[in-house]
Amino acid sequence: xxxxxxxxxLALLAATLAACGGGTTEPASxxxxxxxxxxTTACSAWDASAIYTQxxxxxxxxxxxxxxxxxxxxxxxxxxxGPWEESGVTPTPAPTPTPTPTPTPAPxxxxxxxxxxxxxxxxxxxxxxYDRDGREIIAHGLKRRIVGYFASWRTGVxxxxxxxVNDIPWxxxxxxxYAFATVDKSSYKVVLGGGASNPDTGLTWPAIPAAAMDPSxxxxxxxxxxxxxxxxxxxxxxxxxxxxxxxxxxxxxxTTNADGTLNQAGIDTLADSMVAVLRQYTFFDGIDIDYEHPxxxxxxxxxxxxxxxxxxLGGLMASYNVLLKTVRQKLDTAAVxxxxxxxxxxxxxxxxxxxRGEENLSALKYLDYASLMSYDLHGAWNQYVGPNxxxxxxxxxxxxxxxxxxxxxxxGYLNVDWAYRYYRxxxxxxxxxxxxxxxxxxxxxVTGGSNGxxxxxxxxxxxxxxxxxxxxxxxxxxxxxLWYDLDANGQPVPGGxxxxxxxxxxxxxxxxxxxxAYKVSDRTLTGSYVANYSATMAAPWLWNASKRVFxxxxxxxxxxAKANYVVANDIGGIMIWELAGDYAWHAGRNGGKxxxxxxxxxxxxxYSAFSTAGPYGNVRAEGxxxxxxxxxxITLGGWKRGDDNYPINPVLTxxxxxxxxxxxxxxxxxxYPVSAPAxxxxxxxxxxxxxRAGYSGPNNIGGFKATFNHARFTLPAWQTxxxxxxxxxxxxxxxxxxxxxxxTITVNGVRYALADxxxxxxxxxx
Numbered sequence: 001x002x003x004x005x006x007x008x009x010l011a012l013l014a015a016t017l018a019a020c021g022g023g024t025t026e027p028a029s030x031x032x033x034x035x036x037x038x039x040t041t042a043c044s045a046w047d048a049s050a051i052y053t054q055x056x057x058x059x060x061x062x063x064x065x066x067x068x069x070x071x072x073x074x075x076x077x078x079x080x081x082g083p084w085e086e087s088g089v090t091p092t093p094a095p096t097p098t099p100t101p102t103p104t105p106a107p108x109x110x111x112x113x114x115x116x117x118x119x120x121x122x123x124x125x126x127x128x129x130y131d132r133d134g135r136e137i138i139a140h141g142l143k144r145r146i147v148g149y150f151a152s153w154r155t156g157v158x159x160x161x162x163x164x165v166n167d168i169p170w171x172x173x174x175x176x177x178y179a180f181a182t183v184d185k186s187s188y189k190v191v192l193g194g195g196a197s198n199p200d201t202g203l204t205w206p207a208i209p210a211a212a213m214d215p216s217x218x219x220x221x222x223x224x225x226x227x228x229x230x231x232x233x234x235x236x237x238x239x240x241x242x243x244x245x246x247x248x249x250x251x252x253x254x255t256t257n258a259d260g261t262l263n264q265a266g267i268d269t270l271a272d273s274m275v276a277v278l279r280q281y282t283f284f285d286g287i288d289i290d291y292e293h294p295x296x297x298x299x300x301x302x303x304x305x306x307x308x309x310x311x312x313l314g315g316l317m318a319s320y321n322v323l324l325k326t327v328r329q330k331l332d333t334a335a336v337x338x339x340x341x342x343x344x345x346x347x348x349x350x351x352x353x354x355x356r357g358e359e360n361l362s363a364l365k366y367l368d369y370a371s372l373m374s375y376d377l378h379g380a381w382n383q384y385v386g387p388n389x390x391x392x393x394x395x396x397x398x399x400x401x402x403x404x405x406x407x408x409x410x411x412g413y414l415n416v417d418w419a420y421r422y423y424r425x426x427x428x429x430x431x432x433x434x435x436x437x438x439x440x441x442x443x444x445x446v447t448g449g450s451n452g453x454x455x456x457x458x459x460x461x462x463x464x465x466x467x468x469x470x471x472x473x474x475x476x477x478x479x480x481x482l483w484y485d486l487d488a489n490g491q492p493v494p495g496g497x498x499x500x501x502x503x504x505x506x507x508x509x510x511x512x513x514x515x516x517a518y519k520v521s522d523r524t525l526t527g528s529y530v531a532n533y534s535a536t537m538a539a540p541w542l543w544n545a546s547k548r549v550f551x552x553x554x555x556x557x558x559x560x561a562k563a564n565y566v567v568a569n570d571i572g573g574i575m576i577w578e579l580a581g582d583y584a585w586h587a588g589r590n591g592g593k594x595x596x597x598x599x600x601x602x603x604x605x606x607y608s609a610f611s612t613a614g615p616y617g618n619v620r621a622e623g624x625x626x627x628x629x630x631x632x633x634i635t636l637g638g639w640k641r642g643d644d645n646y647p648i649n650p651v652l653t654x655x656x657x658x659x660x661x662x663x664x665x666x667x668x669x670x671x672y673p674v675s676a677p678a679x680x681x682x683x684x685x686x687x688x689x690x691x692r693a694g695y696s697g698p699n700n701i702g703g704f705k706a707t708f709n710h711a712r713f714t715l716p717a718w719q720t721x722x723x724x725x726x727x728x729x730x731x732x733x734x735x736x737x738x739x740x741x742x743x744t745i746t747v748n749g750v751r752y753a754l755a756d757x758x759x760x761x762x763x764x765x766x
Contacts, residue, residue: 061077146173164210178239182247183254261315345371360426457473630752650731671711
């Protein structure tokens with residue numbers, strides 16, 4: 001299972017967080033005429049939205065004015081002591097438009113490529129997967145994705161219920177992620193199962209007619225069934241997901257040397273092996289990288305991997321960015337040769353703590369989309385009792401309160417909405433999917449809170465429980481912990497993990513007939529599991545007052561809220577972990593008494609909600625971007641490790657790649673997501689200011705109301721940035737962001753996009 005995406009935050013969260021006019025010796029009449037002509041030509045009509053710097057001149061209401069300093073929006077002549085000085089010349093009142101440079105033609109637009117999707121490869125066949133507007137062509141005529149993870153280990157060979165390829169609701173999903181292939185930590189290659197008993201290519205299920213093998217294929221197992229169903233549903237894209245909570249070990253060694261330096265040879269080997277697997281098993285449409293986690297935080301990811309991850313911390317994020325770029329290049333090179341487009345996606349963290357150590361995820365631009373692991377936001381790896389996957393914050397998150405995390409402008413960041421806003425800083429809405437869990441999280445012996453919500457449990461000290469975390473909360477066990485991982489001694493890890501169909505049976509007081517199959521010896525139901533729902537968070541849970549057990553669930557109501565959220569925000573779709581947790585009522589089970597069991601109820605509801613949804617958002621910038629670009633690049637670097645990011649202080653480097661100097665007074669602007677407060681500043685003296693606050697408080701209870709904050713800084717008037725020169729600006733902000741995005745630079749009153757961010761635009765300056 002995809003378990004803990006973050007660990008106790010307490011220790012980390014407690015930290016302090018050309019001028020007008022000219023002389024003449026000519027006769028007065030000639031000089032006046034010549035001066036009037038010069039002023040009329042040089043002084044453009046005043047534009048309230050334009051930026052002017054010292055020495056710029058404008059014409060306004062029959063007069064001309066010269067700027068005394070930087071100004072925007074101040075009408076000439078309106079203020080005696082304002083930024084404008086009247087020139088004393090009254091030209092013919094005919095406004096002259098702002099001179100527009102003749103742009104250098106841009107490369108021809110790449111047909112069908114999504115806005116911002118980057119690749120170093122030419123002639124990639126994007127139109128095999130995208131329409132002319134750069135939106136993905138999605139199965140079943142839908143406009144939004146329904147991405148379902150299929151867990152390969154639910155084979156039934158251990159006596160527990162099976163969930164096989166034939167059980168997948170192929171007519172209701174658009175993408176299937178096969179979980180998981182792993183990475184060999186020595187050879188750096190993708191590893192699939194081997195031998196006759198492996199589920200990928202070896203197992204068979206002769207007792208299940210619907211899972212019969214196709215004898216014409218040279219392999220068996222799930223892959224044989226996937227190949228069959230790909231023929232039946234060719235538009236459903238099947239992705240090979242590499243990694244997972246227990247399978248990410250090899251990513252550390254394949255991408256990063258033991259001293260933290262880049263292992264480019266390992267990355268190349270891994271990327272080549274991914275291409276080889278796709279070419280061997282042609283029913284796959286791409287690679288989903290589920291690396292948990294490349295963060296530079298000291299203890300994130302699986303504790304069993306700490307011996308490998310900790311020595312490499314300083315280089316993990318840089319290596320991850322190179323990994324995504326390299327895989328994109330290898331897949332696109334293969335796509336050109338094969339004339340088959342290969343998708344590249346990730347399962348991305350949604351925890352604000354983990355993301356603090358993932359810099360600004362600059363390699364998101366290489367992805368077709370990111371699916372957010374917007375679950376496991378609370379769990380028994382600590383003592384704070386809360387929802388597994390709340391859509392919104394309610395201002396009462398016990399974990400955030402304990403760590404004093406609401407000090408960040410009262411932003412609650414353990415919720416789906418915050419995670420979506422974070423990724424929106426780098427990707428258009430349509431290249432983001434929010435994750436929903438078809439499983440539960442739970443605690444026992446809960447004290448305090450409201451029907452358990454935001455209560456707490458005792459801490460348990462152990463080196464074997466909670467996936468190796470020495471101190472954790474008191475997780476639910478027994479009949480309340482049907483799906484579990486094993487600790488180092490082979491015992492169930494307490495955590496209240498259950499498929500949603502089991503949670504419904506608990507709620508209805510049904511003793512189901514599958515308990516023996518899951519080795520649950522206690523078949524007694526004690527007390528009542530009462531359904532609760534927070535409309536503020538769109539979060540349901542069960543509360544058993546007798547046992548003091550809290551189980552966070554998902555229901556038709558919460559899934560509807562999340563589907564509506566996706567549609568309302570133009571988001572790309574929903575990702576599901578995992579399909580086997582969905583439910584239906586089975587009247588013939590449990591000796592004819594009936595019980596909830598595996599089904600497709602929630603997936604069908606998502607399908608219905610998306611059936612009438614319009615196209616997803618396909619543009620990164622919210623406002624109109626300039627029609628031409630400047631050869632100017634902006635990068636962020638100098639990152640501290642995640643544990644030391646209080647506040648977050650990367651260095652923004654502006655580099656002039658043009659052949660003409662950038663004059664002092666040039667203005668740089670950008671958007672950054674509301675995942676961070678609207679109080680970004682700088683430590684470099686350029687006077688960075690937030691000029692439009694998408695979030696300014698008092699809190700984000702019930703969700704953010706906007707997507708971006710807008711910031712601006714001005715090159716000092718005395719500073720000219722020569723060709724090839726750079727300006728370093730140290731930023732200061734308090735919660736993680738991706739991006740920023742929609743950069744512009746205004747030079748001599750003309751606004752340009754950056755050629756690096758918008759290479760499809762013609763170059764207008766210099």
